[in-house]
Amino acid sequence: MxxxxxxxxxxxxxxxxxxxxxxxxxxxxxxxxxxxxxxxxxxxxxxxxxxxxxxxxxxxxxxxxxxxxxxxxxxxxxxxxxxxxxxxxxxxxxxxxxxxxxxxxxxxxxxxxxxxxxxxxxxxxxxxxxxxxxxxxxxxxxxxxxxxxxSQPAPTHADAAMFSPRPAIQHTFRPAQSLPPKAVSALFAGAVLAPWAVLLGLWGKVGISVPHLFAPSIVPFTALLGAFEALLFWYWVDLKLGQVLLYGAVLALPTVFAGKHALSTTGKWRAGRK
Incomplete structure (x- = not known):
């Protein structure tokens, strides 16, 4: 103890x-x-x-x-x-x-x-x-x-400028797109629709009856022509020239064959009428 x-x-x-x-x-x-x-x-x-x-x-x-x-x-x-x-x-x-x-x-x-x-x-x-x-x-x-x-200031690294605050980026936006006058738009719209008027006139001259217009041999050619018109309208609204040329080249081949087939069928109908 x-x-x-x-x-x-x-x-x-x-x-x-x-x-x-x-x-x-x-x-x-x-x-x-x-x-x-x-x-x-x-x-x-x-x-x-x-x-x-x-x-x-x-x-x-x-x-x-x-x-x-x-x-x-x-x-x-x-x-x-x-x-x-x-x-x-x-x-x-x-x-x-x-x-x-x-x-x-x-x-x-x-x-x-x-x-x-x-x-x-x-x-x-x-x-x-x-x-x-x-x-x-x-x-x-x-x-x-x-x-x-x-104390001396710390030495500056060669890459320090890359991580320092940079000047604010000033974006320059294009001005809003200006629409042409209505008269000019109507003129070009008429130019786009003119081939359809010529086509209807030619159909009237060759004397093809209206029922033949919706024949299975004629409808594909008419539909492909409508696709070309839709492509031109799409180009006017949104597409670029390169896209139009690409899509037009894709449509051109079936349009040629459909048109050739429609013409041959029309010739047979005319020969039959004689």
Missing amino acids: IFLLSWLLLAASAHAATLSVQSPRFTISAADAKQLRSDTLSLTKKPEPLTLSPTDTLKLTFQITTDGEDGKGVQPHQTFLRFYDAVSGEEGIQPVRVTPGGKAKFELNMARPPASIPPTSSAPLEVSLILGSFVHDPAKYDLFDLYIPA
């Missing part, structure tokens, strides 16, 4: 302990390794904003310990640096490697910035340290504000 209580007290004390940061320090170096700025960070008050040029390097070192213990360094389960742009709302999370003794080191080289850095403008990034652990209370520390060069 005493052994169990001791383990409970130990677990409670470990959970009650909080993580703290010791000896936080930053260094800004130029491309030629010349030190531009170096100072110790205060966890209660932010220093003057840090500024990095496109070739500068920022180094951050610190050690993580716990309050209420012997001050030995510990390794949290999670250690992150958060870069937050308060203007755009963009943020980036960068994990930091910590040794079992609690020592941590982070390096930001602006010549090769990590992908976790959010897109930037002229506004500074708020840099904070986030610590997480299964056995200790989590902790968060606001370290400093950081000015870095504004």
